[in-house]
Amino acid sequence: MIHQLKASYGAVFENDLLNEILQVGTFKEIPENYTLMDIGEYVKGMPLLVSGAIKVIREDHNGDELLLYYLEKGDTCSMTLNCCMGSTKSEIRAIAETDAKLIMVPVQKMEEWTVKYKSWRNFVFLSYQNRLNEMLNTIDSIAFFKMDMRLLAYLKEKSRINAGEIIQNTHQEIAYDLHTSRVVISRLLKKLEQIGKIELHRNYIKIIDL
Amino acid sequence: MIHQLKASYGAVFENDLLNEILQVGTFKEIPENYTLMDIGEYVKGMPLLVSGAIKVIREDHNGDELLLYYLEKGDTCSMTLNCCMGSTKSEIRAIAETDAKLIMVPVQKMEEWTVKYKSWRNFVFLSYQNRLNEMLNTIDSIAFFKMDMRLLAYLKEKSRINAGEIIQNTHQEIAYDLHTSRVVISRLLKKLEQIGKIELHRNYIKIIDL
DNA sequence: AGGTCTTTGTAACTATTGTTACCTACATTT
DNA sequence: AAATGTAGGTAACAATAGTTACAAAGACCT
Numbered sequence: 001m002i003h004q005l006k007a008s009y010g011a012v013f014e015n016d017l018l019n020e021i022l023q024v025g026t027f028k029e030i031p032e033n034y035t036l037m038d039i040g041e042y043v044k045g046m047p048l049l050v051s052g053a054i055k056v057i058r059e060d061h062n063g064d065e066l067l068l069y070y071l072e073k074g075d076t077c078s079m080t081l082n083c084c085m086g087s088t089k090s091e092i093r094a095i096a097e098t099d100a101k102l103i104m105v106p107v108q109k110m111e112e113w114t115v116k117y118k119s120w121r122n123f124v125f126l127s128y129q130n131r132l133n134e135m136l137n138t139i140d141s142i143a144f145f146k147m148d149m150r151l152l153a154y155l156k157e158k159s160r161i162n163a164g165e166i167i168q169n170t171h172q173e174i175a176y177d178l179h180t181s182r183v184v185i186s187r188l189l190k191k192l193e194q195i196g197k198i199e200l201h202r203n204y205i206k207i208i209d210l
Numbered sequence: 211m212i213h214q215l216k217a218s219y220g221a222v223f224e225n226d227l228l229n230e231i232l233q234v235g236t237f238k239e240i241p242e243n244y245t246l247m248d249i250g251e252y253v254k255g256m257p258l259l260v261s262g263a264i265k266v267i268r269e270d271h272n273g274d275e276l277l278l279y280y281l282e283k284g285d286t287c288s289m290t291l292n293c294c295m296g297s298t299k300s301e302i303r304a305i306a307e308t309d310a311k312l313i314m315v316p317v318q319k320m321e322e323w324t325v326k327y328k329s330w331r332n333f334v335f336l337s338y339q340n341r342l343n344e345m346l347n348t349i350d351s352i353a354f355f356k357m358d359m360r361l362l363a364y365l366k367e368k369s370r371i372n373a374g375e376i377i378q379n380t381h382q383e384i385a386y387d388l389h390t391s392r393v394v395i396s397r398l399l400k401k402l403e404q405i406g407k408i409e410l411h412r413n414y415i416k417i418i419d420l
Numbered sequence: 421a422g423g424t425c426t427t428t429g430t431a432a433c434t435a436t437t438g439t440t441a442c443c444t445a446c447a448t449t450t
Numbered sequence: 451a452a453a454t455g456t457a458g459g460t461a462a463c464a465a466t467a468g469t470t471a472c473a474a475a476g477a478c479c480t
Contacts, residue, residue, distance in 0.1 A: 058346065058349060058350070058353075060350060060353075060354040062354075064354055066349070066353045066354075068349070078338070078342065079342065081335070081338075082335075082338065082339040082342060082343075088339075091343065091346055092346075111328075111331065114324065114331060115325055115331075118321075121321065121324060121325075125291070125292075128288070128291075128292070128338050128342075129292040129298075131342065132288065132289065132292060132338075132341065132342065132345070133292075133301065135342070135345040135346075135349070136268065136301055136302075136345075138349060139268060139276070139278070139345070139348060139349060139352070140268070140270060142349070142352050142353050143268075143270075143276045143352050143389055144270040144272075144274055144276075144389070146435095146436070146437090147436080147437070148436095170456085170457060170458085171457075171458065172456095172457080172458095179353050179354070180437075180438080181437085181438060181439075182457090182458085183437095183438075183439075183440090183459090183460085184436095184437065184438070186457095186458060186459065186460085187437095187459090187460085189458095190458095190459075190460090200458085202445080202446065202447090202456095202457060202458075203456095203457075356465095356466070356467090357466080357467070358466095380426085380427065380428085381427075381428070382426095382427080382428095390467075390468080391467085391468055391469075392427090392428085393429090393430090393467095393468075393469075393470090394466095394467060394468070396427095396428060396429065396430085397429090397430085397467095399428095400428095400429075400430090410428080412426090412427060412428075412475080412476060412477085413426095413427075413476095413477095
């Protein structure tokens, strides 16, 4: 665990804090598609992401979904911070986009460390800042862009997250993330293929030039 | 200023903190429609809202707008918190929805108070929590609801904020807030009038039963 | 009263997105 | 090979929202 922690957070946290994290934190490896947190659940700990990616999803009362943003190495879930402080239920669902490694820190330490460590304060505030900015991006995307542009941005982000030009999703899965229907996605993907930006295959999409 | 502060924050902050705020804070009264902060500006201070309401707006590169949420008495602007900590430019515009009173606190105190006062920590974290939740509501609204429902929710919220059944806006102004066209708003408002929920007049709308 | 500006109403049309239905292709199991 | 399940393609149509254009009504000024 110590190597994992240092590699991802060694430059961010001071040594005393790193040691405390080692003492109280628990290391977890989670597989792709594992649901880290679900809507309505209470939060037990705060995840510090070491490797992999987590996707954060909003769901409405009908079960309709919308992808909010991804968390990556060095990120934590601000929604979790919220829940910890306010001890309220989670408003979102977090699913492992790839296999992921993370360190879970008990909620109780949150406030203690906020007082004690400047680096922790910076981390928490930076985390809030990043999350608010991601939310703004999401809002920009649905408010100001049409579906074709949103799909394009989605493919770009997805290939960045997975660090490769192959996107392993069915059209239906993409439709869920963007909160639209499979037919709409198939239609728009076909257009992107026709202008040479992607190649369509069963169960995966190959990025040519976005 | 002391009365204003105690009335709005007396129950939230401990006495020592209230005194510090009185020492370093400056009291401001701002008129309706005053732009408190604009996109791209750097932030000088942190506003603690004492009375009135502030509307927070997002704008895209074309100048298209979207209402994000309102701030009310006891609220502060988390976007400002962000900017203070990260010393980045504002991503949003804040406009006085009504005449408003607020206390401006210099940015430098932020971190100091976070260490020193438990009540300040709670306030800041609660503020982030509220803002993230408002952003989620905004996302729900644009992602999951159609324009007629969004308009209805808008009218409800607006009459709550202004504490009255009269909404003083032109259709064009509503269209800007919801990021659609005037014609669409006029059309939907007319429908709401026909089913007896509102009464349309020049420059104002009377809420009958929402 | 006449002129001008702002606001609202409305029609006609277009564009985008959502829905339904059905077909084809591929993979897996029996 | 036949059966089954999943993924993707496509057409036809419906619903919603955006655009253009113009008329009518109210407000305000001279």
